[in-house]
Amino acid sequence: MSLGYRLRDRREKFGKTQLEAAKHLGISNVQLSRYESDDRKPDPDMLSRFAEYYRTTTDYLIGRTNIAAADFRETAGSGEYPAFEEFINNPEHGVFFKDYLDAPEERKDEMRRFWEFIREKEKGRKPGDRQND
Known part of the structure; x- marks a missing residue:
C-alpha cells in the first residue's frame, strides 16, 4: 500500500x-488530493501532522509497519469504555488524550475516569450554556 492509499x-x-481534513491540517483540499494520489510527497513536518490527525504513526503511513497503532476498536482490551473509545478515536479530540495509546494501564484508567467525570458534568448542557449554570 502506498502512502497516498494509507492517507x-x-x-x-x-x-x-x-475538505474537512484539509481544513484541519491547514492545507488546501487540492494539496490533500495530491498527497492521497501519490502525486506529491509530504515533508517530515506534514507527515507528522498526518500521523497525529489520523491517530496513527508515521511508520504506518510510510509503510514500515502494517499496524495502525491508534486503532482502538482493533486493540486488545478495548470495548470496556465504548463511548470513551469513540470520543478519543475522533481526530479532533485526540490532541487532549494524545498520549493515551502509549500510557501504562494505570494511567489509561485514570484518563478514562477523568473523561467520565467531564462527561457527567456536561450532561444536559446545551451549546452556548455557561459552565455551572
Whole structure:
C-alpha cells in the first residue's frame, strides 16, 4: 500500500471529507488530493501532522509497519469504555488524550475516569450554556 492509499484510508476511516481534513491540517483540499494520489510527497513536518490527525504513526503511513497503532476498536482490551473509545478515536479530540495509546494501564484508567467525570458534568448542557449554570 502506498502512502497516498494509507492517507485516504485513514481519512475515510474517520468519516472525514477531503475538505474537512484539509481544513484541519491547514492545507488546501487540492494539496490533500495530491498527497492521497501519490502525486506529491509530504515533508517530515506534514507527515507528522498526518500521523497525529489520523491517530496513527508515521511508520504506518510510510509503510514500515502494517499496524495502525491508534486503532482502538482493533486493540486488545478495548470495548470496556465504548463511548470513551469513540470520543478519543475522533481526530479532533485526540490532541487532549494524545498520549493515551502509549500510557501504562494505570494511567489509561485514570484518563478514562477523568473523561467520565467531564462527561457527567456536561450532561444536559446545551451549546452556548455557561459552565455551572
